[in-house]
Amino acid sequence: MRRVFKNYYLIRLLKAFLTIFIVTTLTFFLIRLMPGNPLDIYISQQVAQGTPYQDAVQMANSIFQVDLNQPVYVQYLAYMKNLLHGDFGVSIISAATPVIDIVMRFLPWTLFVVTISLFVSFLLGVLFGTLMAYKRNSWVDHVLSSFASIITAVPNYVTAMLIVVIFGVTLNWFDTGSIRGSMSPGVQPEFSLDFLLDALYHASLPIITYILTTIGTWMLMMKSNTVSTLGEDYVNVARARGLSDARITTAYVGRNAVLPLFTTLAISIGFVVGGSTLIESIFQYAGIGLKLSAALTSRDYPVIQAIFIIICASVVLANVLADLLYSLLDPRIRAEGR
Amino acid sequence: MQRLSLLISSLRQTLRIMARNRVGFAGFILTMFVVLLAMLGPFFIHLDMTAHTELIYQGPSAAHWLGTDNQGRDIMMQIISGGRSVVYVGALAAFLTVAVGVTLGSLAAVVGGWVDSVINGVAEIVITIPKFPLLLVLAGFIQLDSPTGLALILASIGWGSLMRAIRAQVLSLKERDYVQAARALGLPTSHLLFKEIMPNMMSYILVQFVMNMTDAVYSQVGLVFLGIVPLESNNWGVMLQYAWRFGAIFSANSRWFLFVPIFMIVLLQFSLVTMSRSLDEVFNPRLRVGE
Numbered sequence: 001m002r003r004v005f006k007n008y009y010l011i012r013l014l015k016a017f018l019t020i021f022i023v024t025t026l027t028f029f030l031i032r033l034m035p036g037n038p039l040d041i042y043i044s045q046q047v048a049q050g051t052p053y054q055d056a057v058q059m060a061n062s063i064f065q066v067d068l069n070q071p072v073y074v075q076y077l078a079y080m081k082n083l084l085h086g087d088f089g090v091s092i093i094s095a096a097t098p099v100i101d102i103v104m105r106f107l108p109w110t111l112f113v114v115t116i117s118l119f120v121s122f123l124l125g126v127l128f129g130t131l132m133a134y135k136r137n138s139w140v141d142h143v144l145s146s147f148a149s150i151i152t153a154v155p156n157y158v159t160a161m162l163i164v165v166i167f168g169v170t171l172n173w174f175d176t177g178s179i180r181g182s183m184s185p186g187v188q189p190e191f192s193l194d195f196l197l198d199a200l201y202h203a204s205l206p207i208i209t210y211i212l213t214t215i216g217t218w219m220l221m222m223k224s225n226t227v228s229t230l231g232e233d234y235v236n237v238a239r240a241r242g243l244s245d246a247r248i249t250t251a252y253v254g255r256n257a258v259l260p261l262f263t264t265l266a267i268s269i270g271f272v273v274g275g276s277t278l279i280e281s282i283f284q285y286a287g288i289g290l291k292l293s294a295a296l297t298s299r300d301y302p303v304i305q306a307i308f309i310i311i312c313a314s315v316v317l318a319n320v321l322a323d324l325l326y327s328l329l330d331p332r333i334r335a336e337g338r
Numbered sequence: 339m340q341r342l343s344l345l346i347s348s349l350r351q352t353l354r355i356m357a358r359n360r361v362g363f364a365g366f367i368l369t370m371f372v373v374l375l376a377m378l379g380p381f382f383i384h385l386d387m388t389a390h391t392e393l394i395y396q397g398p399s400a401a402h403w404l405g406t407d408n409q410g411r412d413i414m415m416q417i418i419s420g421g422r423s424v425v426y427v428g429a430l431a432a433f434l435t436v437a438v439g440v441t442l443g444s445l446a447a448v449v450g451g452w453v454d455s456v457i458n459g460v461a462e463i464v465i466t467i468p469k470f471p472l473l474l475v476l477a478g479f480i481q482l483d484s485p486t487g488l489a490l491i492l493a494s495i496g497w498g499s500l501m502r503a504i505r506a507q508v509l510s511l512k513e514r515d516y517v518q519a520a521r522a523l524g525l526p527t528s529h530l531l532f533k534e535i536m537p538n539m540m541s542y543i544l545v546q547f548v549m550n551m552t553d554a555v556y557s558q559v560g561l562v563f564l565g566i567v568p569l570e571s572n573n574w575g576v577m578l579q580y581a582w583r584f585g586a587i588f589s590a591n592s593r594w595f596l597f598v599p600i601f602m603i604v605l606l607q608f609s610l611v612t613m614s615r616s617l618d619e620v621f622n623p624r625l626r627v628g629e
Contacts, residue, residue: 019466030479037479153608155556157563158600161578165587165596267465267499274470278560282582292471293564296478308475315468 012323016316023312027305028079031064032072038301039064042092063092064302088306093298099306102291107310109182110280110287113203114272117210122265124211125218126258130249132219133226133257144219152216157278160209164282179205180284205283210272217268218261225257232256259330266322270315362616368609372602376421385419385572387411395592405594407577408584413598420572421602424555427485427492428606431554434493435500436547440539442497443504444531447512457501465498473557477566488567492554500546507542511535541617548614552607559603574599 031037039060046056057068066075082088088099128148132141151159168176178184179202187198229235230253238252276289284290288307295303357363393410396402404413446457472495482488508531511517517534525533561567562575563582581587581596 015462019463022463023467027475030475149611150608153552153611154604155559155607157560158604161582161587161596161600165593169587270466270468271470274468274472275560277470277474278564281564292474293566296474296564296566299478301478304475304478308471311471312467316466319466 008327009324012320016320019316020309020313024080024083024309025076027309028076031301031305032066032075038299039066039068062090064089083309088309089302091300091303093295093300093303099302102303103288103306103310106286106288106291107314109203109285110273110276110289111314112199113206113285113287114210114269114276116203117207118214118265118269118272120207121211121215122218122261125215126222126254126261128215129219129222130226130254130257132223133230134249136223136227141223145223148216148219150216151212152220154213156209156213156275157282159213160205160279160282163205163209174205182286202285206276206279206285206287209279209283214268214272217264221261221264222257225260226253229253229257255329259326262322262326262329266319269318269322273311273315273318356616359616362612365609365612365614366616368605369613372421372606372609373425375418376425379418380422383415383418385415387572395586395589395595397591397594404598405591407595408580408586408592413577413595416572416577417574417598417602420574420577420599421606423485423573424558424575424603424606427489427558428551428555430486430489431492431496431558432547432551434489435496435550435554436543438493438497439500439546440504440543443501444508444535446501447505447508448527448531454505458505461498461501464495465502467495469495470557470560473561474564474566477561482561482567488558488561489554492557496550496553500550503542503546504539507539508535511538544617545614548610548617552610555603555607555610574603578603 032039042060042063043053043056046059047053051059061067067078068075070078086100088103091097091099091102094102128144132144135141164176167173168179182202183189183195183198184202187195189195235248235252238248243252273289276287277293278289279285280287280289281293288311292304292307292311294300295307356366388411390406390410393402393406394408396406396410398405402412402414404417407413407416442457442461446454473491476482476491480487480491482491512530512535517530520530520534558567559575559578562573563579565579577595577599581592581599586592586595
């Protein structure tokens with residue numbers, strides 16, 4: 001039994017590493033071998049500008065961290081070795097800036113926003129969903145259900161735009177200019193209340209957007225799960241035993257109804273992090289998504305590649321965490337080893 | 339002739355069941371409206387994309403019912419002609435996603451063994467890689483300017499979770515008594531799959547088609563909005579991008595350029611989602627009991 005328990009985590013971790021490995025390999029071949037890949041384009045551009053071919057190849061070598069004179073498999077091994085050392089090459093646009101520095105400057109802001117948003121929306125969604133299930137067919141349920149189904153159907157970038165136009169421009173509740181970026185000019189990242197408040201102020205619009213656009217899913221799922229759990233025999237038995245309502249709601253109904261939501265949470269993490277490109281562009285929030293769209297516009301391939309790998313790795317790790325959380329809450333999973 | 343009348347009566351029955359769920363039926367009607375407008379509308383209008391500098395950002399008027407854009411061009415004509423690629427890419431991507439998901443899902447469930455393991459392994463990776471960044475990166479390397487190509491790519495990265503669900507359903511359905519009975523009669527696997535198992539999954543597949551269409555519309559408009567995918571010049575996503583970039587948000591008259599495409603996109607998404615609920619009822623008689 002104990003061995004199976006250990007194996008579940010081991011297998012889960014192995015799968016995660018395999019996924020990251022495949023993502024990195026895929027990116028390598030996209031950049032290196034696809035017809036019209038950025039390396040060929042870069043070299044032909046340089047040659048067109050009058051650079052001798054060998055010099056152009058040398059420049060491409062240093063920018064893309066490859067050695068084009070070597071066979072492809074040697075290049076691939078060298079690329080993997082560099083990645084393992086956290087070396088993603090240097091940016092084409094911001095010359096001589098290591099890509100990893102750029103990623104590390106922007107990534108924390110996105111993780112900060114995404115973590116807070118998903119946590120709050122999950123918590124509120126579960127609460128509202130339970131409320132809807134207990135008060136089903138009352139006006140509370142109808143209002144919340146309609147709200148949830150409307151808000152889930154609206155794409156998150158549309159919600160973001162409407163927030164800016166309605167609350168920023170029309171009602172003037174906040175200044176659309178100064179709220180941009182991840183912190184105000186002159187504020188230094190440090191452990192102080194001022195910094196935290198400033199960071200939260202700048203992050204507030206993306207956070208509200210993510211909460212609004214994900215909460216509906218949790219509410220509707222939690223409601224239907226709770227309703228079906230309420231009909232289970234063990235809930236009736238618990239009632240018959242005279243357990244308090246609070247205990248039945250949390251330990252008997254809630255715990256079982258919330259379980260399937262964790263699988264969706266894993267998918268949701270990927271969706272929110274992935275959508276950050278759109279949301280951060282709309283609010284001009286200086287996170288990894290905004291950097292990615294800037295890098296795409298300027299065709300800064302080393303940066304695109306690094307951000308993509310880092311985003312995938314974060315999502316894979318977040319998935320592992322969600323899975324572990326799930327298995328902690330549901331002992332059956334550990335036994336089955338899925 | 340008899341077949342035709344049979345078809346008509348079954349269509350009538352479908353519509354009657356749908357009409358019982360009023361919200362879902364409204365979703366169906368609205369979806370039909372948007373789809374017909376987007377697909378047929380362009381035949382009936384003359385799109386004039388020449389700039390009229392004296393007409394920039396006019397509010398609604400008799401000449402321009404929904405106002406004009408940042409170059410003085412009529413917004414309503416752009417809306418009518420700009421929906422076609424949105425609907426086309428959405429529907430084609432959803433169709434391909436469902437085709438791939440159902441094929442691979444039933445293959446994995448019916449064949450089993452190493453085929454099952456391989457398909458599952460690939461699906462797990464496809465599901466884990468966040469779709470939108472992958473699309474962005476792919477768009478950086480591949481020219482995504484053809485709607486059909488975009489739909490193909492959307493389908494090739496979107497089949498994972500559908501395949502899993504189909505596999506689970508086929509696995510459970512193939513153990514049912516009636517399937518076992520058909521197998522005992524010596525009927526071929528193709529018969530079991532298409533005549534016994536598939537009809538029981540039709541409702542699920544259709545609902546998935548609609549949900550995948552909303553996903554595809556989301557991704558497509560998002561890509562166009564970021565300026566990554568240069569589709570035709572007049573597309574709801576392109577209108578959003580222009581409105582956002584060229585200051586349409588700052589005055590009441592110019593906001594029409596932003597709000598009208600937003601309204602169309604939200605209307606399409608919302609009616610699709612609503613319709614999928616009533617479809618569930620049409621194909622799933624158990625949900626109808628007690629109405």
